[in-house]
Amino acid sequence: MDVVRTPDERFENLPNWPFAANYVEGLDGYDGIRVAYVDEGPKDADRVFLCLHGEPSWSYLYRRMIPHFVATGARVIAPDLIGFGRSDKPVKDNDYTFHFHRNMLLRFIETLDLRNITLVCQDWGGLLGLTLPVDMKDRFKRLIVMNTAIATGMGASKGFVAWRDYVANTPNLPIGRIIARGTPHLSEEEIAAYDAPFPDDEYKAGARRFPALVMTDPGMEGIETSKRAAAFWSNDWEGESFMAIGMQDPVLGPPAMQMLRGLIKGCPEPLEIADGGHFVQEWGDEIAIAALKHFGDID
Numbered sequence: 001m002d003v004v005r006t007p008d009e010r011f012e013n014l015p016n017w018p019f020a021a022n023y024v025e026g027l028d029g030y031d032g033i034r035v036a037y038v039d040e041g042p043k044d045a046d047r048v049f050l051c052l053h054g055e056p057s058w059s060y061l062y063r064r065m066i067p068h069f070v071a072t073g074a075r076v077i078a079p080d081l082i083g084f085g086r087s088d089k090p091v092k093d094n095d096y097t098f099h100f101h102r103n104m105l106l107r108f109i110e111t112l113d114l115r116n117i118t119l120v121c122q123d124w125g126g127l128l129g130l131t132l133p134v135d136m137k138d139r140f141k142r143l144i145v146m147n148t149a150i151a152t153g154m155g156a157s158k159g160f161v162a163w164r165d166y167v168a169n170t171p172n173l174p175i176g177r178i179i180a181r182g183t184p185h186l187s188e189e190e191i192a193a194y195d196a197p198f199p200d201d202e203y204k205a206g207a208r209r210f211p212a213l214v215m216t217d218p219g220m221e222g223i224e225t226s227k228r229a230a231a232f233w234s235n236d237w238e239g240e241s242f243m244a245i246g247m248q249d250p251v252l253g254p255p256a257m258q259m260l261r262g263l264i265k266g267c268p269e270p271l272e273i274a275d276g277g278h279f280v281q282e283w284g285d286e287i288a289i290a291a292l293k294h295f296g297d298i299d
Contacts, residue, residue: 001095003033003088006197011086014193016063021086027107035108036086037079040066045075047116047141052105053078054123054148056175056207057279058085060193064284065120072297074118079108081124083206085197096209098222102128106135118142118295122281123252124210127151131222131229133237143241144291145267146280147252149260150230151215153223159250164211172201173208182248182277233264241267242291246276246283253278268294 011021019038027035038051038059049069051062059078069076080087082104083096090096105128109117117140121129126148133140156164167173175198176191198204215222241264245257254272261267271290276283292298 001032002091004091004203005034005088006086006199006203010196010199014060014196015187015189017060017193019063019066023086024108024111027104027111029107030082030104033082033088033090035079035082035088035104037077037108038062038066039075039077041070041075042073043075045073047074047118048114049074049076049118049120050109050114050129051076051078051120052122052125052129053081053084054121054125054127055210056084056173056178056204057123057194058197060085060196061122061279061281062120062284065281065288068285068288068292072292074297077112077114079105080197081206083209089197089203089206091202091205093205093209096206096213098128098213098215098225102131102222102225105129105132109136109139115139116141118144120144122146122148123278124148127214127226130233131225134225134228134232137232137236141239142295143237143239143264144244144287145241145260145264146244146287147246147249147257147278149252149256150226150233150263151222152226152230153215153218153220156214156216157251157256160211160214160216163251164214167208167211171204171208173204175204175207179279182246183279183282186282230263235265237265240295242294243267243270244273244276244280244287244290245270246273246278246280248276249278249280251278
């Protein structure tokens with residue numbers, strides 16, 4: 001598998017990003033691929049916030065939430081999926097599959113031996129992350145879920161089809177501008193930070209591939225795993241949950257999130273971010289504080 005690695009200088013002096021890069025190499029099944037992650041707070045903390053980003057972002061999306069989690073004395077882990085952020089990037093679109101991403105996350109959690117996890121997820125961070133407890137139930141204790149879904153082959157909305165078609169016809173995706181469309185308060189420097197992992201289109205195979213992997217049709221890879229996940233959250237989940245919805249998201253906004261809420265056993269009324277878009281972590285201060293109060297981590 002041919003991979004490229006974004007030069008370190010692309011990540012220098014990013015706004016509101018004081019976090020050091022950490023790396024793990026040689027995950028089982030991922031020889032020659034380096035995975036990057038943020039690791040803040042005490043290594044021996046009694047709980048871990050595992051923050052999973054989606055398409056086409058990277059862990060930078062959690063910069064507004066990480067400090068709030070760390071302030072409670074917790075450890076915070078925010079990996080960059082392969083193909084994103086500071087992680088290595090296979091150059092062929094077809095190298096990326098549902099199980100390629102999911103198995104990496106399973107091996108990553110095992111390698112770092114993360115336990116007492118609060119799963120924090122959005123977009124593909126949820127499409128992947130919400131399936132993980134199926135195979136490691138005892139490691140997950142709480143959930144913060146935002147603008148995502150469990151995809152079980154039930155079709156696609158017009159908004160998603162338009163997005164998928166746009167990506168399929170745009171090899172050199174303007175990543176920063178895509179994120180800025182629904183996040184008008186971003187500065188030019190922050191928009192550039194979302195472009196930082198991708199010097200040119202050779203680095204964008206993962207971003208190009210993700211929309212085609214969403215399990216909209218029966219028989220697609222990941223459907224059976226996602227069905228098992230839906231059953232887990234409906235029947236077997238025993239932890240605490242918190243949901244936030246960016247209400248302006250045209251694809252994974254209120255209808256999709258209310259459907260997801262119906263699947264999550266004991267999920268309370270969601271926090272609605274009225275002006276929040278798909279990348280709702282950009283309103284993350286409010287979400288993090290509300291979630292921590294809900295869990296009783298802060299007063």
